[in-house]
Amino acid sequence: MTYYATSQLHEIDELSDGRCPLRPVRHHFGITSFGVNAFTGSKVGDRIINEHDEADEHEELYVVQQGRARFELDGEQVDAPAGTLVFAEPGVTRTAFAEEPETTLIAIGGAPGQPYEPHGWEVWSQLAPLFQAGEYEQVADRGRDLLEGHPEYAGVFYNVACAEALAGRGDDAIEHLRDSIERSERFRELAKDDSDFESIREEPAFKELVGG
Numbered sequence: 001m002t003y004y005a006t007s008q009l010h011e012i013d014e015l016s017d018g019r020c021p022l023r024p025v026r027h028h029f030g031i032t033s034f035g036v037n038a039f040t041g042s043k044v045g046d047r048i049i050n051e052h053d054e055a056d057e058h059e060e061l062y063v064v065q066q067g068r069a070r071f072e073l074d075g076e077q078v079d080a081p082a083g084t085l086v087f088a089e090p091g092v093t094r095t096a097f098a099e100e101p102e103t104t105l106i107a108i109g110g111a112p113g114q115p116y117e118p119h120g121w122e123v124w125s126q127l128a129p130l131f132q133a134g135e136y137e138q139v140a141d142r143g144r145d146l147l148e149g150h151p152e153y154a155g156v157f158y159n160v161a162c163a164e165a166l167a168g169r170g171d172d173a174i175e176h177l178r179d180s181i182e183r184s185e186r187f188r189e190l191a192k193d194d195s196d197f198e199s200i201r202e203e204p205a206f207k208e209l210v211g212g
Contacts, residue, residue, distance in 0.1 A: 007028065009025075016129075017121075017128040018128060019050040020047055021040070022037045023037060023039075023040070024037055024122035025037050026118065027118075031118075034116050035107075035108065036107065036109075037107050037122070038065070038106050038107075039096075039107065040105075041067070041097065041098025041101075042098075043098065043101060044099060047096070048069060048103060049062070049094060049096040051093065052093070052094065054092070054094075055090055058111055059110065059112055060107055060108065061086070061107070062085070062087075062088070063085055063106040064083060065082065065106055066082050067082060067098060067099070067100040067101065067103025067104060068082065069084075070097045070099050071096045073086075090111075121155055123153060127143060127163075131163060136163045140172070147176070154179075154187055155187075157180035157183065158177065158187045161174075170200045177209060178209055188210055188211070192211075
């Protein structure tokens, strides 16, 4: 049976990980073949895209849907009125600011030459500020609800495992790290050198998981 869906951007609830608010378009539609999200700067001067470089990760295409944006790409200023397409390869440092109220960008991305893997960072974003603030107990508690509601995302399992390890919940951390690796082998390598797991690094179960 075929499937299609439609939505207005304002119908997608805005999320924030403490940096730039976004509307999780990919997650909203359940898209699994590419990443796509929308960002809006409500006031002139608002940062719409956080500064990052996607080194060794994603190439990204930005579509200015409405308003006018000012991009900074490896230090160069780019004026981008509505209708402008801006492409950035991995490694290019990028950020963007609103030059008009309610400037909205659509960002589409993926890793060159690799199949896309949705890891659920959009879902995790609501707990990211707490994690950065060191509230690991609270993140571990609330993370269980995220896992129950979104068991498909390896990245959410991984991040909850990190919080559990930092909160001293070693058994839970190992269980959820195992769940993460079962969903994506990417997280086995990531866990090997992740300092968040320092408290369980010598546990036989952890060594077995990461091949140490």
